Amino acid sequence: MLAIQGDYLQLTTFDGKSVTLPDGSYTVGILGSAGAPPVNFITRQGYKQHGETEISYNLGKRALTLQLHRSPACTRAQYWANRAELHDILRHNRGGAMTLTVAQAGGSAKRSIIVRADPGAVFAEDTSREAGWWIDEKINLTAFDPIWFDPTTINLKLTAITQNYLVFPITFPIIFGTSGLPFVVPITYTGTWYGYPTITLTGPYNAAVIQNTSTMTSFTLTAPVPAGASRIISTLPGAISIVDAQGLSHFGDLGPTSNLVDFNLRPDPEVKNGTQTITITLLNTAAGSGASLSYQTRYFGL
Helix, strand or coil: CHHHHCCEEEEECCCCCEEEECCCCEEEEEEECCCCCCEEEEEECCCCCCCCEEEEEEECCEEEEEEEEECCCCCHHHHHHHHHHHHHHHCCCCCCCEEEEEECHHHCCEEEEEEEECCCCCCCCCCCCCCCCCEEEEEEEEECCCCEECCCCEEEECCECCCEECCCCCCCCCCCCCEEEEEEEEEECCCCECECCEEEEECCECEEEEEECCCCEEEEECCCECCCCEEEEECCCCCCEEECCCCCECHHHECCCCCCCCCCECCCCCCHHHEEEEEEEEECCCCCCEEEEEECCEECCC
């Protein structure tokens, strides 16, 4: 059992209801498929070629299993109430997906993943009478994003270095201005899978250039933003967005030659020791201009 090993699980619904496993009622016998996720290799095969040539790969959704065991109910009515309580945690209409968190032995680390019950507690065979009104059920979960992450978000409020004339390391087909306010932040990324930062820019500024100088991946925002307004940029695949504080989309702010799709934090060895530098430059700024960055450290498997 996980309790004997010193590990604990927590299931948290989208609306904030949580259950910690094991507790006084539940034990967890198995956490299955938490290691490497499925992978789909993209290949091609030339005329008369023996074998195939690998082009790329994509990770597939992850199927996880939990074997839940609940201690015997004192009455048949309580048994049915226990079943209803489990259904209430796993039902799909709580506003969104659940978060499954594994607290490793000794509390040294927590790793989370976003899951859906697939489909939930089925109870294909009700053997509770023979078992003394126990619940012993395998719960199948699906993680459409198969990557684990540290649930503690790292928040960095960036401090601008001395304003000076801006020199771009790459050429853009547009002219932003002659000077900019640069924010430079070194990051040592300790994950084993790509991290996708959320970047918040606060006006006033006329345009912005955001670059990972270690990977030479960058994007620009070309629309002016007034004082007190902001742009919140999500780089997470499948949820890439540029919105203001009210949630209105400003994806049209994105400038030509931008590569927001490949903008991320890279693990070692893609970037040596995970050490990389993010540079954010706001052009034609004034008092109140600023930038912040947050991310979660992500892991290939447990």
